[in-house]
Amino acid sequence: MTRKVWGSTELIFNNETTTVHRAFINKGGQSSRHYHKHKTNLFYIESGFINVTIWDESGKRDVFLRKNEKLSIKPNIWHKFTAIQESVILEIYDVSIDIEDIVRDV
Numbered sequence: 225m226t227r228k229v230w231g232s233t234e235l236i237f238n239n240e241t242t243t244v245h246r247a248f249i250n251k252g253g254q255s256s257r258h259y260h261k262h263k264t265n266l267f268y269i270e271s272g273f274i275n276v277t278i279w280d281e282s283g284k285r286d287v288f289l290r291k292n293e294k295l296s297i298k299p300n301i302w303h304k305f306t307a308i309q310e311s312v313i314l315e316i317y318d319v320s321i322d323i324e325d326i327v328r329d330v
Contacts, residue, residue: 228247228253229253230249230250230253230254230255230307231247231248231249231250231253231307232247232248233245233246233247233248233315234246234248236314241318241319242316242317242318242319243263243316243317243319244314244315244316244317245314245315246270246312246313246314246315247311247312247313247314247315248311248312249272249274249305249307249310249311249312249313250307250310251307251308251309251310252306252307253306253307254304254305254306254307255304255305255306256304256328256329256330257277257279257302257303257304257328257329257330258302258303258304258326258327258328258329259299259300259301259302259303259326259327260299260300260317260325260326261299261300261324261325261327262299262319262325263299263317263318263319263325264296264297264298264299264317264318265296265297265303265315265316265317266294266295266296266297266314266315266316266317266318267289267294267295267296267297267305267313267314267315268292268293268294268313268314268316269289269290269291269292269293269294269311269312269313270291270311270312270313270314271291271311271312272290272291272307272308272309272310272311272312272313273288273289273290273307273308273309273311274288274289274305274306274307274308274311274313275287275288275289275305275306275308276289276295276297276303276304276305277303277304277305277306278297278301278302278303279301279302279303280301280302288308302329
């Protein structure tokens with residue numbers, strides 16, 4: 225289990241092309257605004273309710289996700305999530321995680 229300011233994550237699966245983490249997000253917890261240079265980020269909601277804010281060519285938009293809903297974010301798209309309720313989500317990446325992949329806006 226890896227502790228985060230917004231909760232914790234656990235690695236479920238990792239190989240050369242796919243990584244899966246289960247994220248436990250505290251109510252009100254939020255990630256920093258960030259993007260991934262090389263990986264697609266798929267959110268699948270196991271429980272709870274989250275808001276994913278996305279900044280893309282269309283501008284800023286909010287996507288609200290509940291249990292069994294999913295959202296895919298392509299590389300180089302700024303995004304962040306906020307838990308409206310305590311939530312458990314799967315984060316599925318289409319490539320192995322590279323520590324230099326994330327670019328933060330802080």
